[in-house]
Amino acid sequence: MVAHIVHIAPPSDKTLGLYPRMKGDAATKPARCLRTDCYRCDGSGVFSTLGMCFRCGGNGVDPTTKAWAFPSDWSDEQCAEFLVKTADYAAHRRELAQARKAKKAAVILDANVAANPALAAVISPNEAVAELLWGTPFFDMMETARKFPLSEKQVVFMVSLFEKASAADAVVATTVGSFFGEVGERLEFEGTVRVVMNTESDYGTQRFVILDTVDGGQLVLSGTSAWLWDVNEVGDVVTGKATVKAHNLKEYRKVTTRQSVMTRAVALKG
Secondary structure, X not given: OOEEOOOEOXXXXXXXXXXXXXXXXXXXXXXXXXXXXXXXXXXXXXXXXXXXXXXXXXXXXXEXXXXXXXXXXXXXXXXXXXXXXXXXXHHHHHHHHHHHHHHHHHHHHHHHHHHOHHHHHOXXXXXXXXXXXXXXXXXXXXXXXXXXXXXXXXXXXXXXHHHHHHHHHHOOOEEEOOOOXXXXXXXEEEEEEEEEEEEEEOOEEEEEEEEEOOOOOEEEEEEOOHHHXXXXXXXXXXXXXXXXXXXXXEEEOOEEEEEEEEEEEEEOOO
């Protein structure tokens, strides 16, 4: 940040240095009186391509932030020492303010837990459960619980989110199904439609279908063949013939399913 220096003594051996000095010998201590560039527009008066900066009114001078000016008889060493002490003091004040804020938040949270005992079991989720809760309103509501009293509905909602995440975390990781044939084999298949959707590729719109097999595995089909567009309903049974292109493992919520990617699929004539 560049300071616009005002009320500075004219250059002389006494006032030349790295830090701005105040005019005359009357000043005996530093004063925060120097105007600085507006931090929003960097002193240009114009904010990006949006036009006049509303923080500074277009004059480029920050309306609140000011820089220090020092007595004319101070050395650069004294100025630097003062700035270091000022920064340390400001950091200490911030730490005290944060400590007071944290203490107040803890008191409010304890009061919420005392009024709603069910909260005691959910306010400190373990890492795995916390990962499952990420993206839900749970953590926003935890912040609310540190600021305001919670309603009964809010508590019930938080507990329900925690219980769902805990139940998902309790599922034992497992692998299901079998791979279909060997890569390169051309085989007849039969499966029940689990997913049917359209996807975009360099070759245009393609049909994407996932079938469940009787042993718990899955077959993945995609392409532009006319018969694939006739596959529309989840739960329908589809039979055909295709070449096994690859074997993949698909993990979802601790359940890993063996998938076989099929290519050059055709429908079997009924």
